[in-house]
Amino acid sequence: MGNVQLREVAFARSGDKGNTVNIGLFAARPEWYEVFVREVTPERVKDHFRGLVEGEVECYLMPNIHAMNFVLRGALAGGGSTSIRMDNLGKCFGSNLLRMEIEADEA
Template sequence: MRVRLREIAFARSGDKGDTANVGLIAFRPSIYPYLVKEVTAERVKYHFNSICEGEVERFELPNLRALNFLLHRSLGGGGTVSLMLDAQGKTFATALLRMEIDVPDHLLDGSAD
């Protein structure tokens, strides 16, 4: 089944200079392997293609059921020099949660945990 990430995970985001930092955390342990498989650095880069001008790095944190992404050159130079509405990256988490991925139906009812 195709779902938006917001249905299976939550996210937080922030910034450091011109780099946005987005953490994606699975609601349940059974979901995490699908995040690892489906939410790649390449897919995140594509999802933010109109904003992120640099590379996207992904870090896996399995003990937290989380992925952390650094989106380089995505804030128009950063908060003190950018004309962007969100030069601090606060809304990047919400934007990532709009991404859609495929997961098996049985994971959505919670019976897999």
């Protein structure tokens, strides 16, 4: 077993609505999907975004397209129109998630 960053084995797309961020995580190859389900849990995603996400993180599995959808509540310090953060949008959350390391087989 070794560690790999998600960016090496996945694609992500993200956006926001109000104070909620939505991240779609897609396995680059179908065989990676089960590894994602095991390793990329709502708890790990919330920990990865520690200090940014104040609410719950939910995950919806989409095995037919080898993808996961994460909903991060309380993630934008109030949302685009009220936040004083430099980047108050959810667009960059997908790229940030791809920096997460997961444990995976060498193959």
